[in-house]
Amino acid sequence: MxxxxxxxxxxxxxxxxxxxxxxxxxxxxxxxxxxxxxxxxxLDAMERNIARMAAFARQHGVRWRPHAKMHKCAVLALRLVAAGAVGACVQKTAEAEALAAAGVQDLYISNEVVAPAKLARVALLARSLQQRGGRLAIAVDSPEGVDRLAAALAGAQDAIDVFVEIDVGQGRCGLPPGPEAVQLARRIGAAPQLRFAGLQAYHGKAQHLRSAEDRRAAMAAVLLLVRDQLDAFAEAGLAVPLVTGAGTGSMAHEAGSGIYGELQAGSFLFMDADYAGNDTDPAQPVxxxxxxxxxxxxxxxxxxxxxxxxxxxxxxxxxxxxxxxxxxxxxxxxxxxxxxxxxxxxxxxxxxxxxxxxxxxxxxxxxxxxxxxxxxxxxxxxxxxxxxxxxxxxxxxxxxx
Structure with missing residues (x-):
């Protein structure tokens, strides 16, 4: 260190x-x-990156919520919000707590939290942010995860936004696209402390496919999965308020899809040697x-x-x-x-x-x-x-x- x-x-x-x-x-x-x-x-290079990202989001009419797990710095999270970001993503409860303590108001834990001790902290953080006019959202991928989250928030005055995570190729967290995701959304809607906010659909592996054509092909498959999932929700009579996801390597495809309403790309802020190995894609900023x-x-x-x-x-x-x-x-x-x-x-x-x-x-x-x-x-x-x-x-x- x-x-x-x-x-x-x-x-x-x-x-x-x-x-x-x-x-x-x-x-x-x-x-x-x-x-x-x-x-x-x-700082000069970083600010040019921010300006390019903000312009890209405006051009495509999508929200952007940069992932703060990358920079882990409240000052930078607030600087991104000042440039037009709607808030920040994090992966850990402790990351959300650290950024909230330093003034970040709109946070999304784009990960599953199931441990009772952590869920108690999630409930406390949600209440604290709501009292300050802020907002906390979280992802789930199991009925038990929904039930544990609802129990931790029992008695809360305000519901929190909950996204159903579907696995679109990462092979990590998330339900397989299909009827289970619809059932999970219904379970969320049945809990007074929770509000179904949409789908978390992120393909991390696609970010580092080296050729632009390979990334395009991978994301075409993702978009088919998400479209099918949205059709399943429509057939069930359930509205999906938002589809969120995307990373620095693939965001042109999510932004241009007409399906995703929010981009979570974070590495654009700093970039690294691994991203330098990707071929450029003319559809998105350099x-x-x-x-x-x-x-x-x-x-x-x-x-x-x-x-x-x-x-x-x-x-x-x-x-x-x-x-x-x-x-x-x-x-x-x-x-x-x-x-x-x-x-x-x-x-x-x-x-x-x-x-x-x-x-x-x-x-x-x-x-x-x-x-x-x-x-x-x-x-x-x-x-x-x-x-x-x-x-x-x-x-x-x-x-x-």
Whole structure:
């Protein structure tokens, strides 16, 4: 994990005992002075991504509810709402609690919650948000899940929105499309504390199919499933208020379908090395890399250089990071160096980076990489001449329950 300094005013136990408090950066610092390893956010690139996403949603007449499980930061969730998002998605109760405590008002737990202790927290959070004029929604995929949720909310003055999740290809949570989903919606409607809000239909695997044609084919199959499910609801005389889903890799298909009314894409905000492997789709915006791990060379020999960012600085579930060179030139190749190190190789006779030189890494997967850090160092003006404008707390870091 990064030891980046908490935002101004925060103190550590070490400082209270007389030890100096470590800081990766302070506002106003030059980018060159950010200590390493640190998770750095290019604010200019991020804001261009937000503008492109907002314009895309307006063009297609759909709502957008970016997934906050990616950035885990209340300031960014609120910034997205200010740009036109209707609220935020999360996957965990603890993520919802962390963002709500920091002022996010409209939250959707797009996941199943069945443990009694967690459901008690869901009920408390729903009541708290409703008292502030906010809203909590949640997904279910089983009759028992509906019954447990209704029991936890017994006596609540206001009902909460509940989405039926159907499995459209992810092979994870969700009912198979068909009559069971209709029966589950009826069960929701029969509980006074619950309100059937629509369908959760997300195909995560489709986001990372490399060719645009493969993604198009996968999503065509998804749309057939969802249409059939909507027909089943219509035959049963039940209205489906909303179909929600979509990710950064497939959102052009959901947005243009005439079926989905809400997009949950989240990675567009930062992008990562895994998404860089996808072919571009002319039907949707091109988003820029905005999230980087700044590292520096700490050892060098004739064969390779070693930087100070290993697995504790970036997640590797979607592969190793790419090396970004803002100054230009062929990128170095990053190889596994363990927990604390990355090994850099130069191909085709290119020179290796010098001792102490900054090395910028594009993480393989942004979501779990952010979860390794306490703070995002927001810079304005680029990675070469920019300055630190703000330090953003990762409010839901470690919010796993």
């Amino acid at each position: 990064s030891a980046a300094r908490p935002p101004e005013g925060a103190r550590t136990a070490g400082e209270a005992e007389g030890f100096p408090m470590y800081a990766a950066a302070r506002t106003g610092d030059a980018v060159a002075d950010i200590d390493t390893p640190a998770l750095v956010l290019d 988003f820029e890399h905005a999230l980087f791990v700044k590292s520096q060379v700490i050892s060098r020999n004739a064969r390779h250089a070693v930087c100070d960012a290993g697995h504790k600085s970036h997640a590797i579930d979607s592969g190793l990071p790419l090396v970004h060179r803002p100054e230009g030139g062929a990128p170095w190749r990053y190889a596994n160096g363990g927990d604390e190190h990355g090994v850099l190789h130069a191909d085709d006779g290119q020179p290796l980076p010098a001792l102490g030189q900054a090395v910028w890494l594009i993480p393989g997967h942004c979501d779990p990489t952010v979860n390794l850090h306490d703070t995002l160092v927001g810079v304005r003006g680029g990675l070469l001449q920019g300055r630190v404008e703000e330090l953003l707390r990762v409010d839901a870091r470690g919010a796993l329950a």
